[in-house]
Amino acid sequence: MNINFTLFSQAMAFAVFIWFTVKFVWPPLLRAIETRQKTIADGLAAGERGKHDLELASHRSADLVRDAKQRAADIITQAEKRAAEIVEEAKSSAKDEGDRILVGAKAEVEQEVFRARESLRQQVAELAVAGASKILRREVDANAHADLLTSIKAEL
């Protein structure tokens, strides 16, 4: 255990090794490690972002599906309502048409009745004149008694 010049030579060797490590060993390795750490961090961030995007997209698609369902249901409801309306319209127009036909028929019947009564009245008057002329024979002149015949016709 004697201190001698070895101490200084060892110290010099130590200094050289420290210098070498500081200069040539540490920085490149540190750079490599830090670059890799950055790459990994970026990758993780990208993964996180992707997950987030996926979540957003699935939310959006769920919204779209819900919207579409809602609209389909609305359309069906409207269509049902429209169908009911059409049926109602058809019913009421058919009823109107029927009423109109009925009224027309009634009027025609009345007219027919009136005409039949007129002709009947005419025929009764003629029958009365024929009867009277048969009874009266020559004494009665159709032309001379036209006034009388007209008044009788009016009374019928």
Next chain:
Amino acid sequence: MASGTELTPTSYMSHHLTNLTSSLGDGAFWTLHVDTLVMSILLGIMSFGFLWWVVRGATSGVPGKRQAFVELAVEFIDEQVKSTFHGDRHAFVAPAALTVFVWVLMMNTMDLLPIDIMAKVYEMLGLHNWRSVPTTDINTTFALALSVWLLMIFFNVKVKGLGGWTHELVCTPFGKNPLLWPVNILFNLVEYVSKPLSHSLRLYGNIYAGEIIFLLIGMWAATGLAGTIFGTLLGAGWAIFHILIVTLQAFIFMMLTVVYLSMAHESH
């Protein structure tokens, strides 16, 4: 072992604990522990060369197994430094901590090499005295601790300025009162002396003691076949336990380095 003379426990121990020295000049100070220096520099070149080789081909994409291993080590150190040091750790403190940890760990791990087989190998290479573990040489641990200590002072001055650091030495931890100045200075002096001492001696003591125990266990082989088998089992057990010590001491040394440098950056 190959000394030719009779092998006694003392000569066995001292053989394993003698450095290969080279004299650079007059006096005990100007000697160099060649084995310590060569082993530590070799290990440093191997480990930092490996790191450099891996890092040069580092990709920011999917890393290979080699790169993943290095990144594991680097991120482990970085995590430790981050929890202690609050500043731009990438500029100096974290890579310095990596250097300390890797280098000390490699040097400590040499303790797990089987001492007597390695002695034979070195003998074949013509190296009679050759210690494999640089951290069992107090020069190594002191060199590291004193370098950290100098860095500590450097960062103290750099971050707080010479005035700020002086103020801290004089006025902390007890207070600004001039009557307390001597106490503060004494306290800080003790702290600045004890830091490198405890820092270096902790590592040195643990690894040196580990080596001594390996040597003591190795001496069982001198008692015959049964002793050899017993010594083998003991040695294996101690080696497995020593894996923990080797790593733990490297970690503690690294953590203390980080803590000292962090304290230098923070003003009170």
